[in-house]
Amino acid sequence: MSHHDHPNAELGPLQIAELPKDKVARFDAALPEILKRYPADHKEAAMLAALRRAQEIFGWLSPAAQRLVADRLGAPVTRAEEVATFYVMYHTRPVGRHVVEVCTNVSCSLAGGYDIFEDLKRKLGVENGGTTGDGRITLRQVECLGSCGTAPAMLVDEEMHEGLTSQSVAKILGALP
Amino acid sequence: MSETLILTKRWAKNDPSLAGYRADGGYRSLDKALGMAPAAIVDEVKASNLRGRGGAGFPTGLKWTFLPKDIRPRYLCINADESEPGTFKDRYICEYDPHQLVEGIAISCFALDIHLAYIYIRGEFAKQARSLETALTEAYEAGLLGPRIGGKADFALDVHVVRGAGAYICGEESALMESVEGKKGYPRFKPPFPAIVGLWGKPTIINNVETLANVPWIIENGAKAFSDLGAGKTGGTRLFGVSGNVKRPGVYEKPAGYNLKKLLLEDCGGTASGRPIKAVIPGGSSSPVLKGDEIDVSLEPDAIKSAGTMSGSGGVIVMDDSVCMVRALARIAMFYAEESCGQCTPCRQGTPWMWKVLEKIERGEGTMADLALIEQLPGNIMGQTICALGDAAAMPVQSFVKKFRQEFVEHIEGHGCRHGETGWGVSRSSREALVGGNRHTPR
Numbered sequence: 075m076s077h078h079d080h081p082n083a084e085l086g087p088l089q090i091a092e093l094p095k096d097k098v099a100r101f102d103a104a105l106p107e108i109l110k111r112y113p114a115d116h117k118e119a120a121m122l123a124a125l126r127r128a129q130e131i132f133g134w135l136s137p138a139a140q141r142l143v144a145d146r147l148g149a150p151v152t153r154a155e156e157v158a159t160f161y162v163m164y165h166t167r168p169v170g171r172h173v174v175e176v177c178t179n180v181s182c183s184l185a186g187g188y189d190i191f192e193d194l195k196r197k198l199g200v201e202n203g204g205t206t207g208d209g210r211i212t213l214r215q216v217e218c219l220g221s222c223g224t225a226p227a228m229l230v231d232e233e234m235h236e237g238l239t240s241q242s243v244a245k246i247l248g249a250l251p
Numbered sequence: 252m253s254e255t256l257i258l259t260k261r262w263a264k265n266d267p268s269l270a271g272y273r274a275d276g277g278y279r280s281l282d283k284a285l286g287m288a289p290a291a292i293v294d295e296v297k298a299s300n301l302r303g304r305g306g307a308g309f310p311t312g313l314k315w316t317f318l319p320k321d322i323r324p325r326y327l328c329i330n331a332d333e334s335e336p337g338t339f340k341d342r343y344i345c346e347y348d349p350h351q352l353v354e355g356i357a358i359s360c361f362a363l364d365i366h367l368a369y370i371y372i373r374g375e376f377a378k379q380a381r382s383l384e385t386a387l388t389e390a391y392e393a394g395l396l397g398p399r400i401g402g403k404a405d406f407a408l409d410v411h412v413v414r415g416a417g418a419y420i421c422g423e424e425s426a427l428m429e430s431v432e433g434k435k436g437y438p439r440f441k442p443p444f445p446a447i448v449g450l451w452g453k454p455t456i457i458n459n460v461e462t463l464a465n466v467p468w469i470i471e472n473g474a475k476a477f478s479d480l481g482a483g484k485t486g487g488t489r490l491f492g493v494s495g496n497v498k499r500p501g502v503y504e505k506p507a508g509y510n511l512k513k514l515l516l517e518d519c520g521g522t523a524s525g526r527p528i529k530a531v532i533p534g535g536s537s538s539p540v541l542k543g544d545e546i547d548v549s550l551e552p553d554a555i556k557s558a559g560t561m562s563g564s565g566g567v568i569v570m571d572d573s574v575c576m577v578r579a580l581a582r583i584a585m586f587y588a589e590e591s592c593g594q595c596t597p598c599r600q601g602t603p604w605m606w607k608v609l610e611k612i613e614r615g616e617g618t619m620a621d622l623a624l625i626e627q628l629p630g631n632i633m634g635q636t637i638c639a640l641g642d643a644a645a646m647p648v649q650s651f652v653k654k655f656r657q658e659f660v661e662h663i664e665g666h667g668c669r670h671g672e673t674g675w676g677v678s679r680s681s682r683e684a685l686v687g688g689n690r691h692t693p694r
Contacts, residue, residue: 111411113367116451121433122416126374153434160435160592161416163374179336180536180582181494181568183675217419217586218336218536219375222494222566223501232377 086136086168090145093138097131104131105146118149121157125164134165162216163232170205170212172250175229179218187226190243191215211247255480257468257488258461259504262347267382269389272350278395280467284358285401287470292362296466298474300486305330305422305459306535306563308485308552315363317446318454326455327360327368328431329463331383332415332422334373335535336586337566340490340502341460345372345379348464349386353410355463357395358470360408363456367409370460371427374416383412419590423638424457426592437594438638461490482508482551489562491550495569496522496676508551515546515569524677526571530655534563536583537643539650543572560650571676576655577662578674580647581609587644595636601628602644609648612659613674615667622659626652 087093104127105120112119124143125135132139135158144154158164165173176182176191191213198206198213205212221227224236228243235246261275272278284292297312318325329352333341344352356368372380387410390396398407418436420426426436428450449455465487469477478486485507491514494500498520505514511533515521522528528543533550539560541548548555550562570579584606593599608625611617629645636642652659661669668674 111413113451116432119431119433122430123414126414126416147433149433156435157416157433161374161418163417178582179586180532180579181337183582183673184495184568184570184574186675188673188675216375216417217589218334218338220333220339220342220373222337222339222568223492224339225494225500229375232375234375234378 086134087138088136088141089138090142093132093136093142098142101128101131101142102146117147118153120147121149121153122161125154125158129164134168136166140166168205170209172210172231173212173214173229174247175214175216175219177217177219177221177225177227178215181218181222182226185225186238190226190228190238190240193240194243194247211250254504254506255488256504257480258344258348258351258464258490259502261351262343265347267347267349267386269350269386269393272348272354276471277350277467278354280470281354281357281361281395282401284361284470285403285406289362289364292358292470295474296362296469299469299477300474300481300484301462301465301469301477302485302552303459304461304465304489304565306335308561308563310484311458311462314446314458315359315456317444318363318456319447322454323364324367324453325363325365326450326453327356327363327365328424328427328450328455328457329356329368329370329460330422330424330427330457331370331372331376331379331460332419332427333376333460333564334419334422335537335564335566336583337492337494337532337535337568338564339492339494340565342376342379343490343502344460344464345376346382349383350390351464351467352383352460353386353390353395355466356410357390357400357408358466359456359458359463361400361406365456366407368411369431369450370410370412371421371431372412372414373421374414376414380412380414387412418592419586420592420638420640423640426638427457428455435592437592438640440637480506482506482549483553485551485553489550489565491565491567493519493567493569495567496524496526496528496571496574497569498523505550508549508554510547511541511550511555511567512547514550514567519569522569522571524571524573526573526677528569529572529574530570530576530579532566532568532570532647534561535566536568536586537646538563539646540654542654573670573676575613575668575670575674575676576651576658577609577613577668578670580651581606581613583647584609584644587640591640591644595641597632597635598641598644601632601641604628605644605648612662613668615662615665617659617663619660619663622652622656622663625659 108123140154144151226238227236301311302308421430421436425439445455548558588602588606629648632641633645
């Protein structure tokens with residue numbers, strides 16, 4: 075059954091069996107490298123890193139992806155879910171092909187971060203957390219990125235861009251595939 | 252007069268490699284430390300007056316002595332979560348001189364009989380995490396990490412980078428340990444303190460990046476030289492990150508007792524707009540705000556207490572007189588509302604409440620009853636929560652309202668904000684900051 079047949083289709087796939095087999099294989103292949111960092115009797119400690127890897131592979135953390143991570147770490151599904159929903163860098167809803175995150179905290183806004191975020195909302199036609207109709211960009215405002223001296227700053231697909239101007243923002247987003 | 256630089260002296264070279272670090276004398280301190288008795292290293296750090304650079308300013312050597320004598324294993328966690336708004340210093344150590352940190356970690360672990368350390372870095376610092384990974388790989392290949400370091404049969408050390416995933420609370424030391432254990436970042440009750448019951452229930456030392464990066468210099472030059480650089484009970488230099496409305500924002504390495512006014516007017520060149528300084532947040536967004544005429548103070552943690560505030564994480568945010576204080580405070584309140592982990596009711600419920608009331612006043616819809624409420628709310632959060640986030644949220648609200656009360660009253664009586672459309676003032680242009688790479692010119 076594909077997730078489109080599911081009564082809660084917007085939740086995405088629920089069971090591990092519904093995930094693409096090749097991607098599950100990629101995740102399993104990546105796991106030993108992650109586990110190496112933790113004592114053998116503390117496998118669950120790899121939860122954050124494993125969820126990150128799963129998100130990179132599956133695009134977002136559907137209930138099935140969370141279940142996969144929990145299963146492989148020998149942890150309850152609830153552990154994966156509470157971590158996936160606690161940290162803002164995990165996406166528990168589908169996102170666009172690119173995620174643009176603009177800091178609007180004090181130092182950035184003093185240098186124009188608030189204006190950059192508001193301009194982007196208008197230009198992309200989305201609200202905070204929204205995705206463009208073509209599925210290209212998800213936009214959201216985020217908290218301090220630690221780039222206060224080089225404000226304003228944003229993350230594009232988790233890479234930092236600093237010292238932004240409206241021109242540089244347009245150029246960076248224009249260059250995205 | 253040339254000032255002694257400890258932490259930033261190699262930044263301008265933009266050479267984070269092991270070869271570059273070694274060419275400048277790097278890892279000599281580790282060699283020296285390996286020839287010392289571990290207890291002598293702890294004594295040296297104690298005598299140096301090195302204090303934690305993450306914000307609390309706790310004496311580092313004293314913290315180290317809290318480890319129980321007979322429990323193993325012990326762990327070290329290095330706090331690279333750097334998330335307090337206005338703070339942006341540790342990232343540059345990771346980017347431009349990561350081996351300084353790695354050497355500090357190796358020396359500290361040798362001193363404390365620790366064989367496993369985790370560098371916990373916030374998830375948003377992808378570049379810095381890569382830089383640290385590269386440095387660790389180089390150190391392993393050179394035998395500076397791994398088994399039998401310096402030929403010592405009993406000193407093996409593994410260091411790993413652990414990336415966070417976007418949660419300010421994980422900079423709180425007990426939440427950090429929860430996160431390293433792969434959980435959501437709920438702070439733990441203290442006591443027991445981490446040095447007694449820490450990571451996986453074992454004794455754990457948690458030190459900030461900047462704190463540990465000082466250790467090689469202390470071992471090389473001695474505790475007295477380090478202590479003499481500072482003031483009062485704080486040894487050494489400190490990294491101050493200045494942002495907001497200043498001509499030359501950036502990271503400045505200064506003696507711990509440096510004067511705030513001198514830093515802002517001379518080093519940073521005053522405001523970019525040329526307008527007067529209206530307010531300064533001296534040590535990250537949780538530190539009580541200073542008015543423009545209150546900044547002639549020493550940044551030494553004990554000295555600045557007399558001005559009713561703290562130099563916390565060294566993050567200095569400057570606002571000129573075009574910036575609306577209600578707008579700025581509402582944004583700070585939003586931050587704490589967003590970042591409250593939700594474990595304690597006063598913080599979970601109180602932080603969004605404060606934010607909403609402040610937004611209402613900023614929009615011109617507030618009443619004097621709202622002002623009375625915003626004066627009362629922080630006191631009901633302060634001291635009522637497991638960790639310090641509640642206090643961190645309360646302190647700026649108390650201080651902004653106290654020091655700029657008239658501006659809040661104006662918003663209420665005038666039914667709006669006179670600081671323009673957004674309240675963020677006139678100075679919005681982005682500039683090149685004096686941090687990192689070849690643009691860094693320490694002064």
